[in-house]
Amino acid sequence: MIHEHLTAFHGPETNAFGDLLSGLTGLPESGAAGLDCHAAQVARLLTLRSAA
Structure with a gap:
């Protein structure tokens, strides 16, 4: 799904x-x-969270 102003993208199923x-x-x-x-x-x- 693409935001109406093309500022964001959301994947409903990854x-x-x-x-x-x-x-x-x-x-x-x-x-x-x-x-x-x-x-x-x-x-x-968990890897991404520990790197932040």
């Missing part, structure tokens, strides 16, 4: 396939190695 692909884990060289899609999202948010 993990459209996370529930459908529940058995997949992150790649070994990624920051989500061995994590499922939900755990990877939480880990990323």
